[in-house]
Amino acid sequence: MHPAVESAVAPIRVVRSSRTSSRSAEPAPLRTQCSTCHLRELCLPCGLGGPDVERLDGLRFARRKVKAGSTLYRSGEKFGFIYAVRSGSFKSVLALPDGREHVTGFQLPGELLGLDGAANGSHASGAAALEDSEVCAIPYAHLSDLAIGSTEMQQVLSRMMSREIVREHSLMMLLGSMNAEERLAAFLLNVSQRMKARGYSPREFHLRMSRAEIGSLLGMKLETVSRTFSAFQQQGLLDVDKKHVRIVDIDALSRILEARVQ
Amino acid sequence: MHPAVESAVAPIRVVRSSRTSSRSAEPAPLRTQCSTCHLRELCLPCGLGGPDVERLDGLRFARRKVKAGSTLYRSGEKFGFIYAVRSGSFKSVLALPDGREHVTGFQLPGELLGLDGAANGSHASGAAALEDSEVCAIPYAHLSDLAIGSTEMQQVLSRMMSREIVREHSLMMLLGSMNAEERLAAFLLNVSQRMKARGYSPREFHLRMSRAEIGSLLGMKLETVSRTFSAFQQQGLLDVDKKHVRIVDIDALSRILEARVQ
DNA sequence: CGATTCCTTGAGGCATCTCAAGGCAAGTGG
DNA sequence: CCACTTGCCTTGAGATGCCTCAAGGAATCG
Numbered sequence: 001m002h003p004a005v006e007s008a009v010a011p012i013r014v015v016r017s018s019r020t021s022s023r024s025a026e027p028a029p030l031r032t033q034c035s036t037c038h039l040r041e042l043c044l045p046c047g048l049g050g051p052d053v054e055r056l057d058g059l060r061f062a063r064r065k066v067k068a069g070s071t072l073y074r075s076g077e078k079f080g081f082i083y084a085v086r087s088g089s090f091k092s093v094l095a096l097p098d099g100r101e102h103v104t105g106f107q108l109p110g111e112l113l114g115l116d117g118a119a120n121g122s123h124a125s126g127a128a129a130l131e132d133s134e135v136c137a138i139p140y141a142h143l144s145d146l147a148i149g150s151t152e153m154q155q156v157l158s159r160m161m162s163r164e165i166v167r168e169h170s171l172m173m174l175l176g177s178m179n180a181e182e183r184l185a186a187f188l189l190n191v192s193q194r195m196k197a198r199g200y201s202p203r204e205f206h207l208r209m210s211r212a213e214i215g216s217l218l219g220m221k222l223e224t225v226s227r228t229f230s231a232f233q234q235q236g237l238l239d240v241d242k243k244h245v246r247i248v249d250i251d252a253l254s255r256i257l258e259a260r261v262q
Numbered sequence: 263m264h265p266a267v268e269s270a271v272a273p274i275r276v277v278r279s280s281r282t283s284s285r286s287a288e289p290a291p292l293r294t295q296c297s298t299c300h301l302r303e304l305c306l307p308c309g310l311g312g313p314d315v316e317r318l319d320g321l322r323f324a325r326r327k328v329k330a331g332s333t334l335y336r337s338g339e340k341f342g343f344i345y346a347v348r349s350g351s352f353k354s355v356l357a358l359p360d361g362r363e364h365v366t367g368f369q370l371p372g373e374l375l376g377l378d379g380a381a382n383g384s385h386a387s388g389a390a391a392l393e394d395s396e397v398c399a400i401p402y403a404h405l406s407d408l409a410i411g412s413t414e415m416q417q418v419l420s421r422m423m424s425r426e427i428v429r430e431h432s433l434m435m436l437l438g439s440m441n442a443e444e445r446l447a448a449f450l451l452n453v454s455q456r457m458k459a460r461g462y463s464p465r466e467f468h469l470r471m472s473r474a475e476i477g478s479l480l481g482m483k484l485e486t487v488s489r490t491f492s493a494f495q496q497q498g499l500l501d502v503d504k505k506h507v508r509i510v511d512i513d514a515l516s517r518i519l520e521a522r523v524q
Numbered sequence: 525c526g527a528t529t530c531c532t533t534g535a536g537g538c539a540t541c542t543c544a545a546g547g548c549a550a551g552t553g554g
Numbered sequence: 555c556c557a558c559t560t561g562c563c564t565t566g567a568g569a570t571g572c573c574t575c576a577a578g579g580a581a582t583c584g
Contacts, residue, residue, distance in 0.1 A: 094435055104434055116427045118417075118421055119421055119425045119427070144416050144420070148409075148411065151407070154416070159380055159381055161377075161423035162377060162379070162423060165377060165378045165430065166381045166386045169356055170356075171434055172366055172433055172434060173356055175437035176479075176480075177478075180571075210530065210531090212530085218438075219439065220573090221573060221574085222531085224571090227533080227572095229532095242580090474562085482541090483541060483542080484563080485541080485542085485564080486540060491563095492565080
């Protein structure tokens with residue numbers, strides 16, 4: 001990732017949608033209001049009513065830019081914020097004592113980072129930007145305060161956490177019982193779906209992460225990731241050029257999973 | 263653990279604090295109060311103050327017995343409760359469409375079940391008792407209500423969820439980058455530690471789950487689990503007799519992990 | 525323009541899976 | 555009480571999918 005990653009790659013830009021531009025964005029200092037954010041529906045898992053959003057607005061979250069390759073927070077760091085990706089993308093990593101790391105997830109705009117910190121008051125994993133990115137830094141204490149008065153807000157908070165649990169469930173599933181092709185197919189379909197949810201093409205996208213990072217997430221070596229990409233291309237499922245991926249036959253890709261999961 | 267696990271194993275009983283015995287426990291119908299529960303410190307992750315515990319007591323959670331092998335809830339079922347294991351033990355499983363299942367965790371007394379249900383209002387995984395067991399059924403809505411008034415209660419809730427996230431992190435780590443011996447060593451050390459936290463011997467215990475279930479959790483076939491047990495025994499690390507395990511050389515077992523995780 | 529990073533591909537090795545057989549313990553019915 | 559079934563565990567032998575090691579190419583960066 002990082003500096004280099006962009007390369008001659010995709011022009012597909014991340015976020016940046018319609019209604020943002022005119023107000024509150026440009027001359028704004030570095031604060032954000034949820035009510036005017038186009039990622040609102042993605043960040044706040046469903047049904048947060050008007051009054052609650054207004055209260056959220058009261059907090060006016062600070063934004064924070066993160067350069068490609070630099071970290072948003074590190075493993076072991078004190079937990080104070082959860083972060084919502086505004087633009088760009090991140091990886092979550094568990095650091096091993098010896099300096100190696102294990103990727104536990106990639107985050108796209110509208111997705112949350114840092115939820116694991118609530119367990120002990122310090123982050124179990126770290127997060128690093130895969131490209132120049134921006135986040136909303138949400139003070140966890142403030143969020144908790146808001147939740148004290150509101151069932152809804154309370155539930156949103158729980159739902160966010162629970163979602164993370166469910167997400168990891170399926171990753172465990174993948175790591176525990178799939179072969180290389182199934183893993184990569186699952187990964188690609190997952191990315192595809194998330195891109196779609198963000199209004200991008202589900203059939204064509206740029207992976208901001210390296211083969212090694214994909215491998216780390218999926219529990220395989222980078223060579224195997226590369227070979228599996230090649231295999232998919234040969235089978236006519238994908239069109240791959242480095243980090244640019246076009247899904248040619250999404251049904252066949254799905255069938256790879258169904259074959260195993262039946 | 264409890265009833266059965268004890269067997270020839272550890273006599274060290276769990277918590278059992280001072281003020282418990284005399285009141286409210288015996289003739290109780292099938293309701294429980296947290297304040298008098300010896301698993302309190304395990305269920306409620308740290309620091310829930312007096313007033314909050316009192317409010318919890320007001321809920322008087324229903325108990326529920328679950329026969330060995332029967333399910334507490336199934337994947338897809340409507341989410342209404344979270345459960346705290348009182349006695350016995352459980353497995354959490356993700357059901358695959360074809361009927362097979364993947365174990366995502368084992369729960370001991372004082373541990374919680376069902377947290378994944380908050381994401382969508384229905385359980386992503388199911389839970390089944392590994393032996394005759396008993397749980398507290400905690401209505402999620404009531405818990406949320408309590409949390410509305412209390413920062414502390416609110417945080418306990420979040421902490422419980424976050425813990426689950428952290429727990430799954432390490433399982434992903436295991437599944438993603440360890441070999442068979444490391445996986446089993448990690449599993450055994452984890453069980454050992456949890457037994458210890460419950461006042462049982464960390465060196466000798468009964469595994470209530472089958473080789474196949476351990477394998478499912480750890481991402482290996484039952485034969486490999488069996489072979490790895492045998493290997494550990496030959497290396498003088500364990501004394502294994504079916505489900506009864508005695509850890510002979512816990513340091514060597516730890517070193518197996520450190521070798522990889524360095 | 526050399527250094528660096530990342531990706532691809534090949535060849536061979538090994539860890540784990542697959543398939544198969546047998547043992548042990550508990551439960552069941554005659 | 556014994557024959558039989560059933561479920562679970564163990565162990566062996568062979569197959570294989572992924573890893574390891576290695577080399578080369580392409581793009582980026584300073």
